[in-house]
Amino acid sequence: MSLDVFSLLAIAAGAFFFLAGTVGLLRFPDALTRLHALTKADNLGLGLVVLGLLPRVDWPLGALKLIVIWLVVLLAGATVGQLIARVARQARPSP
């Protein structure tokens, strides 16, 4: 029961961060701030969703798989964020 509540809270919090990231993507004024909203919120959102799912899968293999998925997404998100930001900064007219 308490584990269910924990899962629910963590996944709901994760979904909230995804929502916040999407709102940021749509509302922020330029590429760099949009990227910031997207990568930060998604990394945290996915982390919370994984945290919420951990009590519901087999320990240790299922849980480790989920954690590895989160780590790989963190790595990919951080790298792609850097790459897009670099292109965006070069394309932007200097102030």
Added chain:
Amino acid sequence: MTLAFDAILIATVLAVAGWTIAARETFAAVIGFVAYGLLLALVWVRLAAPDVALTEAAIGGGVTGVLLLGGAARLRGVVAAPDAWPAATLRLAAAALSATVAAALAAVVLLLPDPAPTLAPEALASLPATGLGNPVNGVLMAYRALDTLHEKVVLVLALIGVWSLAADRAWGGIPGQRRPTRRDDALVFLARLLPPVGIVIGVYLLWAGADEPGGAFQGGALLAAMWLLAMMAGLVTLPAVSSRWLRLALVAGPALFLAIGLAGFVIADAFLAYPEAWAKPLIIVIEIALVLSIAATLGLLVAGPPEQAPPR
């Protein structure tokens, strides 16, 4: 609950497909296509076809996406202006043709008797003879081995087609344009960190494919992706297309498959038949050679035709 999920998934797939067709910029359309491929992989998961889902994600979303991105990058300077688009009648005709094909396919699927005719029970019943545990792999490597052999040969033919676009002076040279000398630190970091993980998972997909979802194509696509990552980061230089070991790697899979298939006349009773006691080891040996050839072929397809003069 699952019905709501399926409905949202289907609506999203259709919306992304429509957006991909409607997108005016080549680059945007390619991004739409990649997203479409990944969503389609989710659809296959919902249809309980994880083998197809893995292939769709690796090929439809991954390799084809990179191929199209490369094409879009090359076309950047020469993209036709929007007013130079094909005439409205031509576009309407294309839309009508596509809609007819889609409607016919939908009709065929919807008109199937219930339960649909299936060979699945027979496929499962004969599976122990192959020594495999994954019926999809049984179909690919035993029941319909001829199709799989053709598929791998077609892949090599496609690469020959790409190579034949090379200019005369670059023939036999190194594929792709010369990389910029300035390295991108973030990309180099990723290309150093990810391949050890990706190579292990690629080999695992090949090995697990005998009994669980996975197989040579999925594993090969993942290995190719790791090679491409190192290639794009400038960490590895490509071999010249005239290199002998490279050509050996390209044909090793199909050639071994064909050789063992021909040996089937002697050691079993037909072309591409395996003697029952040896079925699984033979299939694994073929798949190991295939995964090497698939990875090399997919990587070189993305790298493009030779553009740098061969080393003297």
